[in-house]
């Protein structure tokens with residue numbers, strides 16, 4: 001080893017010891033000939049000092065020369081004796097902040113160009129633009145925060161691995177060069193040189209391989225798997241991401257859900273020394289949409305929507321009547337008085353606050369927002385006169401409104417209302433600080449359909465993917481097949497979908513039936529899925545599994561704004577890899593070897 005101690009290690013207990021440290025020169029300063037260096041490695045930083053008067057060196061001139069030619073982020077080793085810092089110069093925030101190493105010898109191991117941005121700890125607002133950080137990612141990773149993000153991620157993955165291994169899972173690597181398939185997104189294609197004109201696809205997930213592993217008798221498989229999806233670039237998406245992928249044989253849905261719960265409970269205990277209550281709550285898709293306006297509900301604060309269409313349908317309030325006559329809906333959120341900070345002198349919600357909410361609703365494509373205050377004398381607002389007493393009573397009962405509460409109504413086409421209501425919940429939670437001090441919450445989203453309508457074609461597409469096993473092993477016949485339910489589930493964490501899975505079709509006939517409903521004829525099935533269908537014909541056991549995103553979970557647990565902050569070398573928002581410049585053009589010769597012609601313009 002080039003060092004005897006790392007840079008986060010030395011404390012008062014080491015006073016008088018000789019130590020050699022190796023690391024980067026994060027800072028240096030010259031106090032009248034006495035030189036101070038902060039030497040940092042991945043463990044921390046230690047102050048080293050050169051004092052020509054106190055230093056006990058065999059060759060002071062040489063040492064002075066070396067030290068005088070050191071720059072920021074040079075890689076050096078220093079050897080010296082650990083001593084107390086002068087009173088008043090200790091740094092309580094640094095575990096090594098009470099001591100310093102009095103340099104007796106130093107060696108430059110490597111030099112550094114002037115750094116393009118500050119690597120030393122600083123407030124986030126001081127960070128340079130993200131593209132610069134991504135171009136010099138290796139410098140960005142030297143920052144303490146990034147290093148600790150990577151260590152967090154590594155620990156989380158290793159805890160999950162440990163748990164799964166104790167449960168009899170084995171990690172199996174599945175291929176990266178695979179066959180192009182329909183898993184929902186677009187494939188990244190890789191041309192084959194040996195078979196010109198033919199292409200591999202990078203896996204969107206190991207889905208079909210893990211199913212074939214089950215046919216192969218593996219029974220309990222997992223993999224920290226890289227997945228690739230050629231989707232349009234979006235702010236917080238990556239074209240390649242990491243999934244904790246699992247599959248189990250001879251199980252039912254409950255077994256998979258409880259295995260996942262057990263795994264996260266173990267991870268929580270190991271990572272945070274916290275008890276994670278299991279089983280996780282479950283919510284049916286239709287309830288989630290009606291109450292939270294989304295299929296990835298954040299259930300940590302109330303503000304659930306209550307549909308009141310049936311209660312207000314006969315009330316002569318024009319706005320509602322207009323909406324309802326077109327088949328729309330009315331929903332209501334009871335904003336509890338105790339949550340409202342900005343109140344008028346009489347204790348009711350400030351009018352300005354209500355006006356701001358109305359403006360916000362308009363910005364969400366709603367006509368506006370209807371509101372009523374709950375008072376000791378019942379509901380009040382300038383429109384309550386349109387709602388007969390028994391309707392008001394029924395609303396109060398359904399929403400459980402208490403004096404001081406504000407009832408907010410959204411009316412319009414079903415989808416728009418639910419989406420806006422979901423957004424309104426989140427906005428209120430943010431504005432009112434309802435998430436402050438709240439822990440994390442996993443939820444299972446269950447009772448999902450097998451199919452959904454494709455708005456573009458009018459035909460049916462898979463709700464999850466085409467391999468989901470129907471509930472009860474039946475799909476209603478004819479047109480009613482659209483109502484078929486699937487044994488599938490999503491794992492939702494604090495309002496973000498972080499995983500999804502299902503029981504699979506192990507019966508080849510059922511798999512064919514699903515493909516057929518999705519519009520595939522026999523020839524297409526053979527062309528795209530002959531291998532899967534044939535594998536299922538060789539005694540596939542009942543099986544199911546789940547794939548869970550690692551990047552987003554880490555980012556959320558660490559409070560990072562972007563998943564890029566938990567990925568060592570992520571792509572930027574345009575899906576470019578700035579550290580190495582990918583994607584790039586390739587030489588003509590490479591294309592010819594692959595027998596490919598590039599149609600993109602030279603300057604594209």
Ligand code: ASP
Pocket residue numbers: 204205206207243246500501502545546547
């Ligand atoms: N392959 C699925 C996905 O990536 C997960 C699963 O069903 O196991 O979403």
